[in-house]
Amino acid sequence: MERLQKVIAHAGIASRRKAEELILQGKVTVNGEVVKQLGTKVGPNDVVEVNGIKVEKEAPVYFLFYKPKGVVTTVKDDKNRKTVLDFFPEVTERIYPVGRLDYDTSGILLMTNDGEFANLLTHPKYEIEKTYIAKVKGIPTREHLKQLQKGIRLDDGLTAPAKAKFLSANKRKNTAIIELTIHEGRNRQVRRMFEKIGYPVMKLKRERYAFLDLTGLNAGEWRPLTPHEVKQLIVLAKNGGNRR
Structure with a gap:
């Protein structure tokens, strides 16, 4: 029962x-x-x-998807834009995305038909880390990166402390590449954090989800998660995420 x-x-x-x-x-x-x-x-x-x-019981399935830019993270779209499901024509199970990536953001997205698994990974209290690579307009100072690390006051409240790492800069073009790791999932959060400190995001990619990365995949491609990876994610979430 x-x-x-x-x-x-x-x-x-x-x-x-x-x-x-x-x-x-x-x-x-x-x-x-x-x-x-x-x-x-x-x-x-x-x-x-x-x-x-x-209700027909389906065997649970789990996929790691490299979402391209210009794709909607929904099952269907009333504007007839391309959705993440369009990349899974051969999958017969009723899968859906775990969390969201906005239309202009590329990178790791998990797909499943297991509602409990999806809930576990997206609930804020479980604090699963997500790492983004952002190309921003302007070159952030060390003080601005410290603001990201401490938390940024947005319209929907103060963000949790993040990890911010300066990767590179192009002084001629006045742009920089910043790595940002968060464990929240607010709408367009990374973009809003950078905008708040005066460095609008030009390009954004989610590079890692917990211990998972995009190795071996091109944009639009996916692979099944292994049973071991699924178990690791569940244990990680129940243990409060992977923050140090």
Whole structure:
């Protein structure tokens, strides 16, 4: 017997938190009866439906995707822009992105149909590190990098301490390459942090996600995560991330 929201999450329909919302909204039935109790447990012979559609249990799958710039991190887009799912035509499972990368940002993005796994990696309290390489207009001073490290006051509050590393500069073009590591996932956070200190981002790439990198992949390509990598990510999240 498993909790109802866990069954829905494992089927790839929604994250566990979203599944709980669907239950509370009366959109889930078990054996034809509406169930609104979050503690409800179901067995393998119970028929679970969400919005009238039967839940079919899928085997969990996990992918590491090198998202190109100019691709939307959604399952579908009302403006008919290219989405991350367009790169997985042969995958039959109902996968979706773990977290987000904005339209103009490239780099590592995880894809899965495991709602619990996605929730674990995106919940702020688990503090999974993400490392970005940013090309910025202007050449930040050491003092500005210290501001990034201490936290930047944005419209939605103070950012958590980050790791900032100066990589290179082009004085002729007045640009710099900065490595920034954060463990939050606010909307366009890295871009907003640099804008706040006066160095707008010209180009942005997520280079690492925890211990994972893009080795062996070109933009638009993906590979399955190994079972060991999946276990490592789960352990890492439950242990509070990989910050030192």
